[in-house]
Amino acid sequence: MPVPGKAQGTRFPAAGAGPNSAIVAETDLTLSVSALTGLDSLNAQATALRTQFPAYDNALKAAGGDLDKAIKAKSLDKAIDNALKATDDLLGISVPEIMTLRQGIDSWLRDPLMRLNP
DSSP states (O other), X not given: OOOTTOEEEEEEEEEEEOSSOEXXXXXXXXXXXXOOOOHHHHHHHHHHHHHHOGGGHHXXXXXXXXXXXXXXXXXXXXXXXXXXXXXXXXXXXXXXXXXXXXXXXXXXXXXXXXXXXX
């Protein structure tokens, strides 16, 4: 699993066979994974979006509050629980900028889970 924010390469052997030939080759594959957005930045995005989209102020305020709790959590379990609540606060909103915020929270949530369950 590539580490976020770094490009990592690996070699993959490949073999193929047809009715009259066989091919064996090696190739390089470089995987680049974008750096994760931190909870502080996601919380700041939620705050900024409140003024941009006043119709969703309550949902964004709730999401920001849950992100704040996640930031202050004493354990990873509590941080994940509060971040999940933040995504639930934004559920059903189809404004692209708010959807991007939710996707950022989702990405933050997936990272520790992928590291714990490779």
